[in-house]
Amino acid sequence: MANSGGRLLTTALIVGGCVLIGIVAMLMVYHEPIKSEKKNPMARNFWIAPDTSQIPKGPEGQLIRYGRDLIARTSYYLGPNGTVSKTTNGMNCQNCHLDAGTRPFGNNYGSVASLYPKFRARSGGLESIEKRVNDCLMRSLNGEPIDSMSAEMRGMIAYFNWLGKDVPKGQTAAGSGLKPMAWLDRAAEPTKGKRLYLQKCQVCHGNDGMGLKISEKGPYIYPPLWGEHSFTTAAGLFRISNFARYTQTNMPFGATTEKPILTEEQSWDIAAFVLSQPRPEKKFSQDWPNILLKPIDYPFGPYADNYPETQHKYGPFGDMVKEEKR
Ligand code: HEC
Ligand code: HEC
Numbered sequence: 001m002a003n004s005g006g007r008l009l010t011t012a013l014i015v016g017g018c019v020l021i022g023i024v025a026m027l028m029v030y031h032e033p034i035k036s037e038k039k040n041p042m043a044r045n046f047w048i049a050p051d052t053s054q055i056p057k058g059p060e061g062q063l064i065r066y067g068r069d070l071i072a073r074t075s076y077y078l079g080p081n082g083t084v085s086k087t088t089n090g091m092n093c094q095n096c097h098l099d100a101g102t103r104p105f106g107n108n109y110g111s112v113a114s115l116y117p118k119f120r121a122r123s124g125g126l127e128s129i130e131k132r133v134n135d136c137l138m139r140s141l142n143g144e145p146i147d148s149m150s151a152e153m154r155g156m157i158a159y160f161n162w163l164g165k166d167v168p169k170g171q172t173a174a175g176s177g178l179k180p181m182a183w184l185d186r187a188a189e190p191t192k193g194k195r196l197y198l199q200k201c202q203v204c205h206g207n208d209g210m211g212l213k214i215s216e217k218g219p220y221i222y223p224p225l226w227g228e229h230s231f232t233t234a235a236g237l238f239r240i241s242n243f244a245r246y247t248q249t250n251m252p253f254g255a256t257t258e259k260p261i262l263t264e265e266q267s268w269d270i271a272a273f274v275l276s277q278p279r280p281e282k283k284f285s286q287d288w289p290n291i292l293l294k295p296i297d298y299p300f301g302p303y304a305d306n307y308p309e310t311q312h313k314y315g316p317f318g319d320m321v322k323e324e325k326r
Contacts, residue, residue, distance in 0.1 A: 046104040046174050047108075047110045047167065047173035047174050047175055049102035049110070050162070050163065050165065050166065052068070055068075055162065063151075063154060063155050064155070064158045064159050066151065066155035067154075067155030067157065067159030067160075068159045070093070070152055070155055070156055070159075071093040071097065071100045071101060071156065071159065072093075072100050073092060073094075073219070074088060074091065074092040074093050074094070075090045075092055075219045075220070077152065078137075078141070078143060078152075079091075084152060085144075087143040087144040088137065088141035088143035089142040089229045090213075090219070090220060090229055091141055091220065091224070091229070091230075091231070092219070092223070093136065093141075095223040096140065096231075098250060100159075101160075101163065102163065103250070103256075104174075104175035104256070104257050105175055105179040105249045105257045106249070107177060107178055108173075108176050109163055109164070110163065110164060110167060110172075110173030110174075110175065110176035111164065111167060111171075111172045111176040111177065112129060112132075112164055113161045113163065113165065113167065114168060114169050114170060114171050114173065115170070116128065116129045116132065117129070121288065121290065121293035121294070121295075122287050122288060123286070123289075124289035124290055124293075129157050129160060130148045130153055133157070134146065136236075138234075138282070139231070139232055139234040139235040139236070139282060140231045140232070140236070140237065141231070142231070142232050142280050142282065175257070178242060179245055179249045181241065181244065181245045181264055181267075182264070183241070183315065183318065183321060184244075184315055184316070185316065185318060186315065186316050187311070187314045187315040187316045188244075188268040188269050188272035189269050189272055189314075190272045190314075191273075192269040192272075192273075193269035193270040196262075196266055196269060196270050196273075197270055197273050201251065201252060201270065204252070204253065205222050205225045206224075209224060209226040209227055209230070209274065209277055210224045210227045210230075211223045211224035211229070226274060226277035226278060226279045227277075227279065228279075228280060230279045231279065232279060232281065232282040233279060233280070233281045233283075233299075233300075234282040234287075238275060238279075239295060239297050239298060240268070240271045240275055240297050240299075240313060240315075241295070243271035243274065243275060244264070244267040244268045244270075245267075247262065247271060248262055248264055248267035272314050275299075275313070283300075292304050296312060296317055296320045296321065297312060297313070297315075297317065298312060299312055299313035305320065305323055305324075307319075307320055
């Protein structure tokens, strides 16, 4: 009796132990996703673009779809062999505005409808969406501006307005544009960046930075990062902070804001290397009418301070930031 009682107790202990281990294991598995969500507090709060299945039927919907396609396949319409005109460098808006401008911190268009027209220091005035589109056409795609009343401009604007329809006027959609990033505390180094470029970017964008096309006349599979078909020196991406911010959350292709591949430091060095390579030069003499409002990493003088152009291009930015605050 005492014996079987002891056996019973042992069995009960073993079974109880197993059940307990089982429960703990289940809890751990069950908690896994919750834990990883906690690590990325931003993950759940991003603005989400309306689904394309919600694009209305009829002529308005057609215009929105046309605008979306112009963003995704710009080259097909406006590129060197474009069906509408042949003025741009062959890049697509989507190369820099990922997923047709909807990806969190993939330079997305979530706040275009809600914030434009807005004051911009580059022009020193209130800018319409039309002006902003033409700026990217001329500077990033090295092309010509298009008419405000053209089907292409109306289409792109219809698309931006549809995308941002649920973002209240005057508000910024979370995750729109590029991810904010602190300045690097030293100068960014092109030589370090070159080593990283060869490891992490070259396989797609090429040893010569020229990207890769499907065929000689076909669109890019991998867009160029420098050289004659790349964005110009007047483009937003020619500022090292913009390039580093875009790269850190989006490249190598497959990286996301939640799962970046590069550290911020690596992104600065790679940006320094890519931006030290040759590219089309464009200048708009009317830019930055008030030089006090020029961003400190704008790589062309004149400046309101005495730091040289190279420091404005690569850093270190610490002292400039302090001086700007003063
Ligand atoms: C080479 C990269 C690149 C390409 C290609 C490009 N853009 Fe941009 N675009 C940018 C960057 C970078 C910014 C933000 C930079 C800044 O504000 O200085 C921007 C900003 C914009 C904005 C303002 C967004 C906002 O929230 O203020 C609009 C609108 C825009 N682009 C439209 C277009 C359109 C339309 C095309 C294609 C015709 C295009 N872009 C192609 C890099 C690019
Ligand atoms: C696996 C291939 C791949 C790798 C590796 C890769 N990219 Fe890209 N990159 C792309 C593709 C594809 C696009 C265009 C995305 C689109 O149109 O949806 C792009 C676009 C870009 C753009 C904006 C368009 C342009 O041409 O200016 C930049 C800047 C860029 N990549 C930088 C980098 C950097 C820096 C690295 C290395 C850290 C890198 N990429 C690694 C595939 C790649």
